[in-house]
Amino acid sequence: MMNLEALQEKQKRMAKLVVVPPSGKGYLPKDEDIIFSLDIQYVGEDAYVAVDIQSYAGRKWGVYAAQTKAGMEYIPRYFCFREGPPLAKTIRKVIELSTMQPSLLIVDGHGIAHPRKFGVASWLGVELAIPSIGVAKRTLLPYETSPALFRGSSSPISLDDERVGSVLRTQDYVKPVFVSTGHQISLENTEAIILKLSSKYRVSEPIRRADHIARVYAKGETDRRAIFLGTLEE
């Protein structure tokens, strides 16, 4: 196991570096901007990472996948230290090999909707100095009101009276997802982007593609729609 008190201090320290713009400010997507959407599947401590690449307008550039190691064991609230390192390592490699520079990262987990305002999306955004969004399927913080039952409805998630995220309904009558700023993007734009990308299902299309490829790779299989990079060393 690890020293959780030290990791907690690291989160508090790094959380001060997170940039949370007010509505109307921060990163604003343009049609040709590149979005990296990430997911990981695990086999023990082996992490099978997938990076979906598409433009904001929807042009698909493909999916890359690589195998590396989890940062540490999974402990709720310390998830950034498990999934952050393998994501960062894979993203650096994909940028190098693809020549594509992401303007935005979409992460399967929370941003600042976290007890110390430092979820994995924030960790990754700060680490790479790239705007990031956190989208989770379950919340870590309690919330008062549920959003209306229609696609696009949202309600607040707060921490000590500070707005840190939203419960967002991405499909009519379907369970909502939980979105928050990761780094350098407003909650308003975060909601708009996730809603736009979740046109068919509860989970956004690019995250679904990343999830699928990571799953295929973890099973030792392959898929012609993706580029498999093998094991990342160091």
Added chain:
DNA sequence: GCGACAG
């Protein structure tokens, strides 16, 4: 002290 707790 006990249970909950993103993926």
Added chain:
DNA sequence: ATCTTGTCGC
């Protein structure tokens, strides 16, 4: 996240 069989629905 993973473990697992069937089942419902497009």
